[in-house]
Amino acid sequence: MxxxxxxxxxxxxxxxxxxxxxxxxxxxxxxxxxxxxxxxxxxxxxxxxxxxxxxxxxxxxxxxxxxxxxxxxxxxxxxxxxxxxxxxxxxxxxxxxxxxxxxxxxxxxxxxxxxxxxxxxxxxxxxxxxxxxxxxxxxxxxxxxxxxxxxxxxxxxxxxxxxxxxxxxxxxxxxxxxxxxxxxxxPTLFPRICSRGHTLPDRELVRQIKLNELFQSPDQVHAFVEQDGGRNSYLLHGTPQNIADFLADHDLADRVTLTDTSYELIMSVSGSVIDQCPDKKMQEEVTHALRSIQRGERPPGSIFSPTMAEMALWLQSEQEPGQGRMVQMM
Structure with missing residues (x-):
């Protein structure tokens, strides 16, 4: 070189x-x-x-x-x-x-x-x-x-x-x-495409496309939600806006913990308080987006956040016979 x-x-x-x-x-x-x-x-x-x-x-x-x-x-x-x-x-x-x-x-x-x-x-x-x-x-x-x-x-x-x-x-x-x-x-998003007679994807294909895209995404985040003694696990895109929308949708949870795909901590939230977040810029952006929801300035956005169990089942269905790709899901 x-x-x-x-x-x-x-x-x-x-x-x-x-x-x-x-x-x-x-x-x-x-x-x-x-x-x-x-x-x-x-x-x-x-x-x-x-x-x-x-x-x-x-x-x-x-x-x-x-x-x-x-x-x-x-x-x-x-x-x-x-x-x-x-x-x-x-x-x-x-x-x-x-x-x-x-x-x-x-x-x-x-x-x-x-x-x-x-x-x-x-x-x-x-x-x-x-x-x-x-x-x-x-x-x-x-x-x-x-x-x-x-x-x-x-x-x-x-x-x-x-x-x-x-x-x-x-x-x-x-x-x-x-x-x-x-x-x-x-049809609302793409009127010209949809007016040309193309066969549009059905509900199941759209779900598979979005699971596939999320699985490959470099900003994939794991979310663990603790509420009423139970614990559920989800996946979502880790943009500040997405995280804020997810937290707003789970505002009654006792605790929400977000990690990256290596299970390194991104954010820990108790009630409506972010008590841990190593990335201070991320914390500021999520807090700003979350406050706009809490003040009623905008409703929580609709985001794609499948459970980890749903992702694991989809991955299992996508594996070809003879392949042994191992996927860790907590």
Whole structure:
């Protein structure tokens, strides 16, 4: 790897990121996604190792920015397979389509109605592979004796703060919907999609899609609610707003304890008092959101908070014969 200071001037910005995708798309059309992936790999091979690492980090930032409930709901309404890695592959497909396609969907998810084809076509499996293989080529050229790969070299690496701010400030500023949406909300949320005769997901499929998304979410929180001598366990997205809505919905509980997936304490609440919270910024944001509910300024939002038992049953049903994935649920 270059010594400190050698990579100055080599960091990609968002324009250079999209230029790689645009140049690949301009050389098409391609007969299949594998051909597109190979051309993308060839385009990335022209960049240095440092640039490829930054390209991957920018890709991850754009993938995360599209991980929104309104986009998930719109994709489900459009018939995109969202179980398994389906929603991730859909977001990769948005990015592979270029900046205009990506920005349009982030600005108004209902514009998926205007895209031709079935929902199955709105997925791309090879985008991350293109980056990985391009980095492998550069490793072979520059460090043939070293046992490394893209992901080992990404550990501890972050984007330049200015580049990250430029990416985020350049995205459409649209408020997300709550994760409590259901199949009955789709015609109101996405009138154009729903007016085109697409088969909408039923109640059970929506439940499975939301369980799948929550299970894969990096902000998943475990909630343990003690009330009247009993104890129930739930899962929810750990945004301050979601946590406040969950606490407001369980305001009669004796104690609510929130942990991350490693069971490290996030927050402990007794009655309406937050008595433990290592993250003071999180405590301030939850307190602010909770007070607005307690003052009657807004009602508690509808959130998706399945029990851990429900999640465990779903995971068991998703396991294929012969697979032994172990899932710990308290």
């Amino acid at each position: 270059p010594a400190d200071g050698e990579s100055e001037g080599l960091k990609l910005d968002r324009n250079m990121f999209w230029d790689v995708i645009d140049s690949t798309n301009a050389a098409g059309p391609y007969p299949d996604q594998e051909t597109w992936r190979c051309r993308m790999t060839a385009a990335l091979e022209k960049h240095t190792m440092e640039e490829i690492l930054d390209w991957q980090l920018i890709l991850e930032e754009y993938m995360q920015s599209a991980c929104r409930q309104d986009i998930l709901a719109a994709a489900a309404a459009r018939g995109v397979p969202c179980l398994g890695d389906g929603f991730s592959q859909f977001r990769a497909w948005l990015i592979a389509g270029g900046e205009e396609v990506y920005r349009n969907v982030l600005e108004e998810p209902d514009c998926l109605a205007d895209l031709p084809g079935n929902g199955d076509a709105f997925q791309f499996k090879g985008l991350t592979l293109a980056v990985y293989y391009a980095y492998e080529v550069q490793l072979f050229r520059n460090c043939p004796e070293e046992l490394r790969d893209l992901y080992s070299d990404l550990r501890g690496r972050t984007l330049d703060a200015g580049i990250l701010e430029d990416i985020r400030s350049g995205l459409p500023q649209r408020g997300d919907i709550t994760d409590g949406w259901n199949e009955r909300d789709l």
